[in-house]
Amino acid sequence: xxxNEGVVKxxxxxxxxxxxxxxMALKLKGVPYEYxxxxxxxxxxxxxxxxxxxxKKVPVLVHNGKILPESHLxxxxxxxxxxSNPILPQxxxxxxxxxxxxxxxDEQVITLGFRSLVKAEKGREVAIxxxxxxxxxxxxxxxxxxxxxxxxxxxxxxxxxSIIPFCLxxxxxxxxxxxxxxxxFPELNRWIKRLSEIETVRECIPxxxxxxxxxxxxxxxxx
Amino acid sequence: xxxNEGVVKxxxxxxxxxxxxxxMALKLKGVPYEYxxxxxxxxxxxxxxxxxxxxKKVPVLVHNGKILPESHLxxxxxxxxxxSNPILPQxxxxxxxxxxxxxxxDEQVITLGFRSLVKAEKGREVAIxxxxxxxxxxxxxxxxxxxxxxxxxxxxxxxxxSIIPFCLxxxxxxxxxxxxxxxxFPELNRWIKRLSEIETVRECIPxxxxxxxxxxxxxxxxx
Numbered sequence: 001x002x003x004n005e006g007v008v009k010x011x012x013x014x015x016x017x018x019x020x021x022x023x024m025a026l027k028l029k030g031v032p033y034e035y036x037x038x039x040x041x042x043x044x045x046x047x048x049x050x051x052x053x054x055x056k057k058v059p060v061l062v063h064n065g066k067i068l069p070e071s072h073l074x075x076x077x078x079x080x081x082x083x084s085n086p087i088l089p090q091x092x093x094x095x096x097x098x099x100x101x102x103x104x105x106d107e108q109v110i111t112l113g114f115r116s117l118v119k120a121e122k123g124r125e126v127a128i129x130x131x132x133x134x135x136x137x138x139x140x141x142x143x144x145x146x147x148x149x150x151x152x153x154x155x156x157x158x159x160x161x162s163i164i165p166f167c168l169x170x171x172x173x174x175x176x177x178x179x180x181x182x183x184x185f186p187e188l189n190r191w192i193k194r195l196s197e198i199e200t201v202r203e204c205i206p207x208x209x210x211x212x213x214x215x216x217x218x219x220x221x222x223x
Numbered sequence: 224x225x226x227n228e229g230v231v232k233x234x235x236x237x238x239x240x241x242x243x244x245x246x247m248a249l250k251l252k253g254v255p256y257e258y259x260x261x262x263x264x265x266x267x268x269x270x271x272x273x274x275x276x277x278x279k280k281v282p283v284l285v286h287n288g289k290i291l292p293e294s295h296l297x298x299x300x301x302x303x304x305x306x307s308n309p310i311l312p313q314x315x316x317x318x319x320x321x322x323x324x325x326x327x328x329d330e331q332v333i334t335l336g337f338r339s340l341v342k343a344e345k346g347r348e349v350a351i352x353x354x355x356x357x358x359x360x361x362x363x364x365x366x367x368x369x370x371x372x373x374x375x376x377x378x379x380x381x382x383x384x385s386i387i388p389f390c391l392x393x394x395x396x397x398x399x400x401x402x403x404x405x406x407x408f409p410e411l412n413r414w415i416k417r418l419s420e421i422e423t424v425r426e427c428i429p430x431x432x433x434x435x436x437x438x439x440x441x442x443x444x445x446x
Contacts, residue, residue: 054360068316080318099295100292104277137277
């Protein structure tokens with residue numbers, strides 16, 4: 001069997017940006033897959049616990065007996081295994097920088113745009129300004145480009161897209177915060193519009209109202 | 224100029240495991256480099272702030288005008304650019320798993336073996352047991368293998384080596400804790416001995432007594 005054949009299964013959760021970005025990659029590459037929805041956070045399936053004993057988290061990709069946890073690793077695996085519509089650059093330096101910005105989103109943007117904001121230990125206005133300072137790095141990075149990946153959607157677009165417009169923005173909306181206003185972040189807003197026009201991306205966006213309610217509940221748990 | 228030519232500079236800090244692992248890779252691959260020691264944490268050079276404006280952290284690798292922050296990204300770049308003595312597997316799945324364990328070390332092992340241990344909010348004995356539970360995953364992973372990478376030292380060995388025996392163990396020693404006793408962790412102890420026998424690794428190990436003092440000071444700051 002060729003490396004890119006065989007059944008693909010994805011264990012995910014509808015509101016998890018980490019699951020959504022994996023679906024974006026599978027859809028972009030036209031890989032058929034079976035999706036198994038997990039009931040999180042309190043009713044994890046025995047299969048999930050068996051497949052990801054270390055972290056017990058979604059997403060988990062299963063392909064030809066190989067079990068892959070963690071969205072960045074899964075995206076890299078998908079890109080190597082199904083080579084059409086590449087999502088990572090070939091050049092080692094460009095590839096490193098894509099990984100850098102993806103990590104930046106999952107660490108800095110989530111910390112400032114979610115955890116610190118929800119706790120707001122120094123007050124909500126300070127938390128908003130601190131989150132904006134971090135997001136401004138992305139505004140600069142996408143300036144003059146269609147996508148973070150260049151002319152087409154790539155690794156950073158999937159990571160940042162699943163987190164910012166299609167996850168954190170739902171929380172911000174629920175909290176009544178205009179975090180990335182057009183006048184301060186014109187490039188990011190342009191990028192979000194471009195991203196939302198891609199059919200395979202649109203298919204991965206959680207239902208808005210249900211998602212806002214969900215994010216507000218998650219925020220309550222973190223307060 | 225070929226991709227693997229040109230001057231290589233590394234901004235590092237003697238006690239930083241993230242710097243040490245990059246030196247391990249450069250030495251293993253026989254890449255000549257200029258090492259620039261930073262005076263951390265309070266006296267960062269203007270060069271560091273200029274090269275790594277997002278995180279302002281070591282290590283930073285500079286090669287042919289390319290600026291690379293973060294040790295995992297640097298190791299991947301080094302492996303692609305200087306291909307002798309490969310440190311990552313070629314197979315996409317094996318490569319993903321190497322990245323998985325490296326991330327596991329830098330997140331879980333550091334959190335449990337350093338932060339939670341130093342704070343010891345539930346008491347020192349509980350903290351030690353929780354750290355051991357996490358480290359036990361590595362004991363299992365290295366069982367029956369010379370190195371995490373197989374027959375030779377690889378990505379996970381450099382990441383875990385720089386953190387566990389040559390960094391956290393210095394803190395544990397300073398705190399009087401026998402965290403990974405031979406009888407509980409025979410495989411990890413065997414691995415540490417093997418690792419310590421490699422000349423290029425030995426060259427990257429910080430001076431023991433100076434390092435213990437340093438780690439105890441760092442721990443004080445985190446309490």
